[in-house]
Amino acid sequence: MAKLNIESIRKQFPVLHQNVNGKPLIYFDNAATTQKPLSVINAIRDFYEHDNSNIHRGVHTLAERATTAFEATRKTVQQFINSKESEEIIFTKGTTDSINLVAQTFGKANLKSGDEVIISAMEHHSNIVPWQMICEEKGAILKVIPINDAGELLMDDPIAIGFEKLLSPKTKIVSVVYVSNALGTINPIKNIIEKAHAVGAKVLIDGAQAVSHLDIDVQELDCDFLVFSAHKLYGPTGVGILYGKLELLESMPPYQGGGEMIKEVTFEKTTYNDIPYKFEAGTPNIADVIAFKYAIDFVNEIGKEEIRNYENELLSYCVNRLLELNNSITNNPITFIGTSKNKISVLSFTINGMHHFDVGMMLDAKGIAVRTGHHCTQPLMKFFGIDGTIRASFAVYNTKQEIDVFVEAIERLVKFIK
Amino acid sequence: MHATSLRIKMKTTTDIQNEIIENFSLFEDDMESRLFYLMDLGKKLPVMPDEHKTEDYIVKGCQSKVWLYPEIVDGKVIFEADSNTEITKGLVYLLVQLWNNRTPDEILNTDLYFIDKIGMSRMIGSQRSNGFASMIKQMKMYAVVYKEKVKSL
Ligand SMILES: Cc1ncc(COP(=O)(O)O)c(C=O)c1O
Numbered sequence: 065m066a067k068l069n070i071e072s073i074r075k076q077f078p079v080l081h082q083n084v085n086g087k088p089l090i091y092f093d094n095a096a097t098t099q100k101p102l103s104v105i106n107a108i109r110d111f112y113e114h115d116n117s118n119i120h121r122g123v124h125t126l127a128e129r130a131t132t133a134f135e136a137t138r139k140t141v142q143q144f145i146n147s148k149e150s151e152e153i154i155f156t157k158g159t160t161d162s163i164n165l166v167a168q169t170f171g172k173a174n175l176k177s178g179d180e181v182i183i184s185a186m187e188h189h190s191n192i193v194p195w196q197m198i199c200e201e202k203g204a205i206l207k208v209i210p211i212n213d214a215g216e217l218l219m220d221d222p223i224a225i226g227f228e229k230l231l232s233p234k235t236k237i238v239s240v241v242y243v244s245n246a247l248g249t250i251n252p253i254k255n256i257i258e259k260a261h262a263v264g265a266k267v268l269i270d271g272a273q274a275v276s277h278l279d280i281d282v283q284e285l286d287c288d289f290l291v292f293s294a295h296k297l298y299g300p301t302g303v304g305i306l307y308g309k310l311e312l313l314e315s316m317p318p319y320q321g322g323g324e325m326i327k328e329v330t331f332e333k334t335t336y337n338d339i340p341y342k343f344e345a346g347t348p349n350i351a352d353v354i355a356f357k358y359a360i361d362f363v364n365e366i367g368k369e370e371i372r373n374y375e376n377e378l379l380s381y382c383v384n385r386l387l388e389l390n391n392s393i394t395n396n397p398i399t400f401i402g403t404s405k406n407k408i409s410v411l412s413f414t415i416n417g418m419h420h421f422d423v424g425m426m427l428d429a430k431g432i433a434v435r436t437g438h439h440c441t442q443p444l445m446k447f448f449g450i451d452g453t454i455r456a457s458f459a460v461y462n463t464k465q466e467i468d469v470f471v472e473a474i475e476r477l478v479k480f481i482k
Numbered sequence: 483m484h485a486t487s488l489r490i491k492m493k494t495t496t497d498i499q500n501e502i503i504e505n506f507s508l509f510e511d512d513m514e515s516r517l518f519y520l521m522d523l524g525k526k527l528p529v530m531p532d533e534h535k536t537e538d539y540i541v542k543g544c545q546s547k548v549w550l551y552p553e554i555v556d557g558k559v560i561f562e563a564d565s566n567t568e569i570t571k572g573l574v575y576l577l578v579q580l581w582n583n584r585t586p587d588e589i590l591n592t593d594l595y596f597i598d599k600i601g602m603s604r605m606i607g608s609q610r611s612n613g614f615a616s617m618i619k620q621m622k623m624y625a626v627v628y629k630e631k632v633k634s635l
Binding site for chain 1: 546
């Protein structure tokens, strides 16, 4: 394994170099949003300083530059997930926006009373609520793939109604998360996609947590839709991606009406633009889309495999140190939530006798940022019989030294409550 | 010696606030120690009977669960309190320590200067500061209600 130069990677992230509550910031909330490298920050500034203009409209030089840069990001995303055509890449506001788009267009056009949509027990609210809304409207039924205690989907369980038993010709859409934001579990989506296609269903993959860690090839996966957010991939907020297969996107009705998405407008009738523009009504988030390219370049330059290997190293180091601590204390106060072997660098746990709010605040007092609460997965928390966890999630700029500081803070806490 | 002079004089709300300020100042800017101290204070709250921990006595506007149960005894308000989180327990302890066994007027006339002096909002953040404000409001509400009751007797 090529050794990453973490020091030089950290230098690219200005936000990391500050004190919080008098202590050096330790940012372990990367599953919520990652920090942004200088190249991304500079790209936003450069755009407004030199190229600011609306896109696809003017013939003047600035409009030309802005349009070229905007479309360059589309190409970069296409290569990043290996889609066949760049028209298959649609810019949205984020994962949530992308899922709502599919539910309100593809869902609206294809669901009818009695049809079924399958999601899983570990979905983020943004992959639950849009489907509930369209199911309610259409009289369709939402089915949920159950999980086991380790936080893994039940696929072909002999007793429980796992994924395979849920599938039927009534299944029209399967929408599942690739990697769970609350648990870190990597789901067997290749298998899910194959089985769903066998009954004629289309599959949406929520890749929000997957894209910064796993190699994604939409042609190899054969998913029908893939959605993710730039801000969890070292990119800006307010930019999301919807990948859809060309023929599906072409057959789908438009989402929002307005400028950019039309071919011709008369008061009697409007004809719609071709994809991707059909789904990009109005002036988009130009600067942030342009800057997103630099985030993908950042990841590509280091290499996803290197990033993944390093993050896995951090994860096992942290798990081992916390296990050691847990075993040294009589009543083993730490419980890990989500213990699948197949995980990315997300570590969720609870501490017996201490509310997660308090833990979050105590860690913040030491400059450590973690996420506490239900992580927008209330049904999942209910399954585990808890109302939240403490979640540390690692990115490529985190270090073992930071984990040491984190574990020492947890140690003081568990010794306090003992 | 006269019998009454042996009775320990009850501290005023000003005395108590000054003590709180002094105790927190010992930790200077060490936020973690301050919060550990706050959680230690929470442990001093007398156990609150479960039958008083009902929906009616939950403080609205707190993210954590906080119960405040008031009674009036000899014209003074007695508070029982508890919370499901340790830091919040410490917060409600500060207020109970200050206002337990006071007349409604004493409660309503207290100038709460200790909160700013100990840098509360920086210590507990904005969400919990709002929750803390809700506890104060609730306790003052009870004082207003008892004051009215006493008047109408
Ligand atoms: C798995 C998953 N899906 C969806 C989302 C929603 O993403 P966004 O808020 O960027 O729309 C998140 C973000 O937390 C997530 O982790």
